[in-house]
Amino acid sequence: MVTVTISTKGKPTIDLDFADKHPKDVTIAQLKDAVHTKFRKLVPNRQRITFPDKLDARGKPIALVDDEKSLSDYGVGQAATLRLKDLGAQTSYRNLYLWEYVGVPFLNPLFLHLSPLIWGTYTPSTLQLTVRNLIVLHFIKRFLESAFVHSFSRATVPRSFVYRNVAYYWGIVGLLIGLTLYRPAYSAEALKGSLLDNPTWIKAWSTFIIITELLNLYAHIHLASLRQPPGKPRKFPTGWGFGVAVCANYWYEILGLIGLIGITGGDIGTIVYAIIGSYFMTIWATGKYKRYKREFDPKVFPGKRYKLFPPVY
Numbered sequence: 001m002v003t004v005t006i007s008t009k010g011k012p013t014i015d016l017d018f019a020d021k022h023p024k025d026v027t028i029a030q031l032k033d034a035v036h037t038k039f040r041k042l043v044p045n046r047q048r049i050t051f052p053d054k055l056d057a058r059g060k061p062i063a064l065v066d067d068e069k070s071l072s073d074y075g076v077g078q079a080a081t082l083r084l085k086d087l088g089a090q091t092s093y094r095n096l097y098l099w100e101y102v103g104v105p106f107l108n109p110l111f112l113h114l115s116p117l118i119w120g121t122y123t124p125s126t127l128q129l130t131v132r133n134l135i136v137l138h139f140i141k142r143f144l145e146s147a148f149v150h151s152f153s154r155a156t157v158p159r160s161f162v163y164r165n166v167a168y169y170w171g172i173v174g175l176l177i178g179l180t181l182y183r184p185a186y187s188a189e190a191l192k193g194s195l196l197d198n199p200t201w202i203k204a205w206s207t208f209i210i211i212t213e214l215l216n217l218y219a220h221i222h223l224a225s226l227r228q229p230p231g232k233p234r235k236f237p238t239g240w241g242f243g244v245a246v247c248a249n250y251w252y253e254i255l256g257l258i259g260l261i262g263i264t265g266g267d268i269g270t271i272v273y274a275i276i277g278s279y280f281m282t283i284w285a286t287g288k289y290k291r292y293k294r295e296f297d298p299k300v301f302p303g304k305r306y307k308l309f310p311p312v313y
Contacts, residue, residue, distance in 0.1 A: 002026055002071065006035060006049075008084035014038050023076055029067035035084060045156045048085040051076055057294060065154075090156035097146035100165040104139040104173045108132060111178030118179075122187040127196050131181060131264060134209055135173060138256070141213060149220050151227045172273045180269035196265050205263035212256035215241065219249035236292060236301040244310045246292060246302045247285040251309055254278050282308060 002018040002025075016034045018026050032044040050061040054075045061083065064074050076082070112124060112132050184190060191197040218240060226235040241248030257274035264270050285308040292302050307313055 002078050004031065004071070004076070005079075005081040006038075006084050007081060008086065011039065023071035023078060024073075026071045027067065028064045028069055028071070028074075031064070031071065032067070042084075042086060045090045046087050048087050050083045050085075051080065052083055053080065087156075087158065089159040091159045091162055092156055093152040093154060094146060094150070096157055096162055096165060097150065098143060099162050100169045101139050101143040101146060103166065103170045105136045105143075107170055107174030108135050108139075108178060111174065112182040115178070115182040119183050122184045123189060124182075125186055125188040125191045125197060126199070126202060127191060127264065128182060128186050130202050130206060131260070134206065134260070134263075135177070138213060139169075139173070141217065145217070145220050149217075149224050151224050168276070172269070172276065176272060177267065177269035181264060181267045186264075186267075202263065205259055209256055209259040209263070212252045212259060216249055216252040216256065219252060223249065234295055236296055243305070245306050245308060246289050247281070247308050250281040250285050253281060254309060282313065285313075 002021050002023055004016045004018075005013060006016060007013045014035075016031070016038075018030070018034075028049070029044070031049065032047050035047055035049075036042055036044060044067075049064045051064060051074055052061040054062045056062045062074060064071075064076075064082070066073075071077075071080075109132055112128060116122065186196070188197075195201055219237075219242070222239055222242075223237055226237060228234060237246075237248070241251060245251045254274075254277075257270075257277060260270050261267070261274055289302055289307045292298075296302075
């Protein structure tokens with residue numbers, strides 16, 4: 001018989017008995033279901049269970065994250081003490097991505113349409129209409145990638161992340177860029193005869209941005225193809241861009257942001273969006289670089305590749 005003691009902050013310690021079973025016969029999913037029967041609020045995706053007697057590569061208690069694995073797979077014996085943390089209300093990673101992207105293709109064009117109510121009547125310029133189209137296409141692409149391309153290493157995230165990410169994307173791209181770009185200073189009358197009204201300028205930057213979008217799409221499809229079933233060794237990315245940058249997908253994303261700044265001649269809302277986005281992508285790329293060095297022979301991958309943006313970082 002397997003008896004597991006579960007301790008969690010703010011709740012009484014409980015014992016879970018699995019009669020006539022060996023640790024190799026009890027899966028993590030069954031363990032979480034047993035916890036749920038004791039604490040009805042703690043549905044499985046709110047539970048983070050760790051085994052303090054066994055440490056991971058970072059010296060932290062190993063987390064029992066794979067529902068299909070058994071207790072014995074994690075080294076948990078017949079009389080072990082596990083720790084339980086309530087992660088709070090959760091939502092799926094896919095829902096998080098879909099929510100953060102779905103609003104922008106509607107909000108951004110709507111802001112251009114309603115901007116005369118703020119600034120007075122003006123004729124939108126080719127630049128304003130082009131940037132609107134590029135932003136809409138970018139976020140439709142992101143939405144479709146999230147729905148059909150991306151796969152996720154973790155099933156859920158705290159529900160509060162939805163509000164945070166929606167505030168960022170809807171607020172910055174929908175509201176801030178709407179305020180700074182869709183105004184008379186960028187109108188057809190104001191830009192007439194200037195570089196920002198030059199068809200060659202607009203077409204060149206638009207072509208550059210579309211190319212970065214296609215490269216980014218390629219990178220995401222490639223990364224999705226590398227996802228392995230649980231228990232199989234992870235593969236590292238190769239192909240266009242990944243030969244020089246560990247996170248080529250972020251590299252292409254930042255190039256697209258640079259293109260957006262370029263085509264607008266340095267619109268302040270676009271610059272803010274680019275700075276915040278690049279900051280977070282730098283953090284994510286650094287984390288992935290360190291993880292790859294732990295998982296693979298660092299001479300092979302990452303090797304001499306840049307983390308994010310050749311030849312800067």
